[in-house]
Amino acid sequence: MIIQLKKEIEDELANGNEYDLSLEEKAFFDALGADPDIKELMEDETLVKVAKELVELIN
Secondary structure (H helix, E strand, O other): OHHHHHHHHHHHHHOOHHHOOOHHHHHHHHHHHOOHHHHHHOOHHHHHHHHHHHHHHHO
């Protein structure tokens, strides 16, 4: 059970690697992309840019 959870977490984290996102950026990317209306209005590249800018602003 724990091994399966570890694999699921690793797989989910790997999903953000195609855009070279940090953990924080991926969290924002996933949160923004979870809203179907936002996902429909913005392409992934725009969401990546917004996520990176949000992390930069917070840090």
